[in-house]
Amino acid sequence: MPLYRCPECKTTLKKKEPVEPGKKLKCPKCATIFAAKPIAEEPEPASTPKAATPPKVEKKSENLPQNLTEAQIKIRKAMAEEEEESAGVYLTKHEVEKVLEDVNYGSLRDKYFKSKKGPAMAMTIKASNYLIFWGVILGILGLATIVFAAWPYIFDSGTGKRMSRSENVYQIIVGSSGFLCMIVATIICWGASKLQNLESYVLAWIGAILGLPVGVYAIYILTRPEVKEGFEEVAEGEVQ
Structure with a gap:
């Protein structure tokens, strides 16, 4: 099990699956967002019986509206992951700025066409x-x-001229x-x-x-x- 350490409060975070390179984690204790760099992997006990697998809960991100942009879909999925786990995957600064731009301007341009x-x-x-x-x-x-x-x-036809x-x-x-x-x-x-x-x-x-x-x-x-x-x-x- 991969381990990640918060650089601010030194809290160790455990993840079931490795986080993809370039993604960020949020510390549940001090709310610090930091780059995901694994420090070690916790060995799984061999003698411990596996717990029963809980029923799969359908994520909210799977029922997303069809008219969302790619950046908006990413942020919805990140928010859904944060609700399920203590530390979620967050967007980069560029992706967040792109979402804000689409929300503030892009959706209005698509909805209200300005006639020439x-x-x-x-x-x-x-x-x-x-x-x-x-x-x-x-x-x-x-x-x-x-x-x-x-x-x-x-008028001159009657004169004979x-x-x-x-x-x-x-x-x-x-x-x-x-x-x-x-x-x-x-x-x-x-x-x-x-x-x-x-x-x-x-x-x-x-x-x-x-x-x-x-x-x-x-x-x-x-x-x-x-x-x-x-x-x-x-x-x-x-x-x-």
């Missing part, structure tokens, strides 16, 4: 509103251009530019809505580029890491 969607949407609201405002202005200008190009054909070929070409070009302006305005507003809701990173970029020079601020917002993480979180949520 909210902060990202707060950053994109102003930029998306600027883009929508600019898209509405472009849409109104495009509509006015189309009306201007169609005006001679609608005919436009020359160059005038017709000019009116067609003006009307086409107005129509194109309305298409661009629609894409800008669409991209702005995707930017505000973090739904499509690509369409948000297209709307910001087409919305130049107002889209410069939106481009700056799209390059922020917080906004990128918000888009990624929304995309992963849709996939799941």
Whole structure:
């Protein structure tokens, strides 16, 4: 039977089985924790009959919760061993610090997930509103251009005056530019809505580029890491 001596009060501790190297013992008399170094082994008397083996008691550490970390399992087992014997095996300083870190921070991080969607949407609201405002202005200008190009054909047809070929070409070009302006305005507003809701990173970029020079601020917002993480979180949520 291995023997261990407390360096503080010189009390001799007996253990049924040798303690693994690197583990520590706690003196039941003075509560001093010291490294387990065997000093000798007590010879077992040959003539003494073996006592009846007591029924095996199920340790508390065998019914541990499934969500504990490795360090937490170690400290639970050490506490259970201390309850059964006078001197138990204790964790090292590094293992104790790891348990404290997991209890104070790790479990809270796992239980309460901090979403990145909210902060990202707060950053994109102003930029998306600027883009929508600019898209509405472009849409109104495009509509006015189309009306201007169609005006001679609608209101001057009763006068009998005919436009020359160059005038017709000019009116067609003006009307086409107005129509194109309305298409661009629609894409800008669409991209702005995707930017505000973090739904499509690509369409948000297209709307910001087409919305130049107002889209410069939106481009700056799209390059922020917080906004990128918000888009990624929304995309992963849709996939799941």
